[in-house]
Amino acid sequence: MTNQFPARIKKSAENHHSRIVLALDIKGKEPKPLLEKTLHILKQTGVNLAAVKLNYHLLLPLDLFNSVATIINEAHNQGLQAIADLKINDISSTNTVTASYLWDAGFDSLIANPFVGLEEGLGPVITAAHEENRGIILLVYMSHKGAEDGYGLKVQSNTHTAGRFMEMHELFLDRALSWGCDGIVVGATRPETMKKVSSKVQGKLLVFSPGVGAQGGSPRPTIQSGADFLIVGRSILDATSPAQAAEDIRRATWRPF
Ligand code: BMP
Numbered sequence: 321m322t323n324q325f326p327a328r329i330k331k332s333a334e335n336h337h338s339r340i341v342l343a344l345d346i347k348g349k350e351p352k353p354l355l356e357k358t359l360h361i362l363k364q365t366g367v368n369l370a371a372v373k374l375n376y377h378l379l380l381p382l383d384l385f386n387s388v389a390t391i392i393n394e395a396h397n398q399g400l401q402a403i404a405d406l407k408i409n410d411i412s413s414t415n416t417v418t419a420s421y422l423w424d425a426g427f428d429s430l431i432a433n434p435f436v437g438l439e440e441g442l443g444p445v446i447t448a449a450h451e452e453n454r455g456i457i458l459l460v461y462m463s464h465k466g467a468e469d470g471y472g473l474k475v476q477s478n479t480h481t482a483g484r485f486m487e488m489h490e491l492f493l494d495r496a497l498s499w500g501c502d503g504i505v506v507g508a509t510r511p512e513t514m515k516k517v518s519s520k521v522q523g524k525l526l527v528f529s530p531g532v533g534a535q536g537g538s539p540r541p542t543i544q545s546g547a548d549f550l551i552v553g554r555s556i557l558d559a560t561s562p563a564q565a566a567e568d569i570r571r572a573t574w575r576p577f
Contacts, residue, residue: 344378355387366400388425407433458503493521507530511542533552550569
């Protein structure tokens with residue numbers, strides 16, 4: 321079966337004229353008010369979004385098959401895709417169990433770390449995801465300052481680059497392409513990298529970009545540099561009116577595919 325995640329998220333984007341993935345990074349230790357607050361934000365902002373992303377903020381305190389599934393269900397009812405952001409990063413027997421729980425809860429895609437490699441790492445997860453019609457998004461260059469300490473390292477891959485030195489993020493981009501992934505994450509705080517990546521990707525992968533607003537990146541230039549989607553958390557969640565903030569970013573950044 322062909323994996324339809326890229327087509328589904330583009331359709332959600334077209335339906336809402338939105339390039340926004342809302343990071344539902346809502347804090348709270350009591351599960352019931354946390355769920356209520358999340359659903360409230362989702363109802364207020366959903367019409368301005370293409371997708372939602374759920375991180376440890378919700379996946380640790382909430383019950384996966386109950387509250388998390390309810391949030392995903394609400395997102396789907398609003399025509400939005402749901403991305404699980406656990407940045408999975410382990411051996412394949414663990415990764416595949418993690419992924420199968422996430423698919424059972426209803427997620428459409430997950431974010432993974434290419435550092436662990438393909439064989440006995442992410443390979444079986446990518447295969448299983450595509451069999452289940454779900455997407456895999458790989459980290460290529462994260463948005464925070466210290467990302468340079470990892471993604472900016474110069475490496476020599478004997479299997480991949482014929483002895484040439486390249487930066488880790490270039491290797492990760494090649495992995496995302498050759499492993500048949502669906503999308504990548506590149507920080508909005510790295511406009512030059514974004515331009516290089518998008519010229520190489522040329523529509524073969526969706527480019528998701530976190531780091532606008534609170535982390536210093538700018539929404540419109542990030543889309544103009546080639547990002548397909550902006551991952552936005554605090555600029556919307558902490559605004560006086562999350563609905564208005566989402567609408568403002570949506571209007572400033574919408575363009576058709
Ligand atoms: P904010 O807009 O509040 O900075 O949130 C960004 C979101 O994207 C967070 O959920 C964070 O974990 C995630 N993220 C990121 O900020 N940088 C990356 O490189 C990768 C991420 O997933």
